[in-house]
Amino acid sequence: MAACLPAAAQADYPTKPIRLVLPYPAGGSTDGIARLVADGMSRRLGQQMVIDNRPGAAGNIASDLVAKAAPDGYTLLLGFNTALTVTPGLSPNLTFNVQKDFVPITELADGQYILVVNPELPVKNVAELVAYAKENPGKISFSSGGLGSSHHLSAELFMAMTGTKLTHLSYKGGGPAATAVLGNEAQMVFGSVATTVPHIQAGKMRAIATTGLQRFPALPDVPTLDESGLKGFDVGTWYGLLAPAGTPQPIIDRLQQAASAAVNEDSAKSGLALMGLRPIGGSGKDFNDLIVRETATWARIIKEAGIKLQ
Numbered sequence: 001m002a003a004c005l006p007a008a009a010q011a012d013y014p015t016k017p018i019r020l021v022l023p024y025p026a027g028g029s030t031d032g033i034a035r036l037v038a039d040g041m042s043r044r045l046g047q048q049m050v051i052d053n054r055p056g057a058a059g060n061i062a063s064d065l066v067a068k069a070a071p072d073g074y075t076l077l078l079g080f081n082t083a084l085t086v087t088p089g090l091s092p093n094l095t096f097n098v099q100k101d102f103v104p105i106t107e108l109a110d111g112q113y114i115l116v117v118n119p120e121l122p123v124k125n126v127a128e129l130v131a132y133a134k135e136n137p138g139k140i141s142f143s144s145g146g147l148g149s150s151h152h153l154s155a156e157l158f159m160a161m162t163g164t165k166l167t168h169l170s171y172k173g174g175g176p177a178a179t180a181v182l183g184n185e186a187q188m189v190f191g192s193v194a195t196t197v198p199h200i201q202a203g204k205m206r207a208i209a210t211t212g213l214q215r216f217p218a219l220p221d222v223p224t225l226d227e228s229g230l231k232g233f234d235v236g237t238w239y240g241l242l243a244p245a246g247t248p249q250p251i252i253d254r255l256q257q258a259a260s261a262a263v264n265e266d267s268a269k270s271g272l273a274l275m276g277l278r279p280i281g282g283s284g285k286d287f288n289d290l291i292v293r294e295t296a297t298w299a300r301i302i303k304e305a306g307i308k309l310q
């Protein structure tokens with residue numbers, strides 16, 4: 001289909017507004033990221049980026065819409081890690097194939113989770129947590145924002161790497177999952193920065209480790225799981241820009257350059273930092289490698305844990 005677009009049309013791109021499709025409703029963090037990026041890209045491309053919120057079906061409605069759109073650079077997807085790398089392992093009958101129906105443009109931003117426990121749990125680091133869990137199999141409950149959520153799968157990966165057995169308590173979102181730990185309904189959670197850091201600072205949660213390969217700047221004394229003995233543990237949240245497969249490379253390159261510059265503006269960096277995220281803006285190849293790598297990891301964890309959507 002790319003051959004149907006004349007070279008002149010590619011060179012003049014864009015000549016009209018570009019639709020940026022989001023898998024979440026207005027007002028959330030994804031919407032906030034989209035508006036930061038759209039503003040900077042609009043100025044660089046000379047055309048308005050129109051945000052189109054299409055929530056529902058765990059992000060699949062938005063993904064399906066963009067997968068089936070014309071590959072001309074005028075319909076893009078702001079995707080996130082769960083929809084792009086977890087959902088394929090949970091839903092084998094998707095109407096689209098992430099690795100065949102999209103061209104990754106760039107990873108926009110990423111963040112990490114924080115493993116926290118209720119202060120009543122008698123552990124202060126990863127080694128003590130693992131030892132206690134092994135001495136008390138199934139006694140520690142972890143909360144999550146839902147079956148198959150990043151919080152859930154982070155804990156499944158933790159159990160697989162440590163040989164421990166924890167009990168899963170599922171809630172409707174990351175906020176309620178964090179509240180469960182505050183009330184000691186659950187004893188631990190892999191929570192977001194927004195739902196954990198204020199409580200850590202108030203002494204209502206104890207931070208055990210972070211899930212990225214580098215320490216979180218706001219919690220410099222909290223080690224990563226990787227440096228705590230779980231080598232290679234690297235889990236977090238990320239957002240990226242994708243186009244329908246077949247979009248001409250010159251258009252992809254123009255979008256990548258505009259998005260990378262936009263997300264690394266000082267104003268965008270400040271806005272992302274408030275959400276616990278850091279700007280990326282890397283190459284399409286790096287973004288594609290990330291998708292392929294995480295899809296394989298989560299497919300394995302989902303299969304080993306026997307996770308099925310009900």
